């Protein structure tokens with residue numbers, strides 16, 4: 001195991017209504033799966049794997 005305490009983002013969740021984007025680590029995704037997927041603006045947020053970043057909609061790119 002690495003001693004690096006910074007979790008590696010494996011993807012992100014985004015809100016298609018307010019365009020908020022939050023990076024998430026594997027631990028975050030595990031939490032989402034066990035406790036419920038995050039919601040924003042009364043909608044379940046959309047998940048994007050990091051490998052799909054080039055295909056993100058324009059609003060999700062910084």
Ligand SMILES: [Zn+2]
Nearest residue numbers: 015018040041
């Ligand atoms: Zn929102």
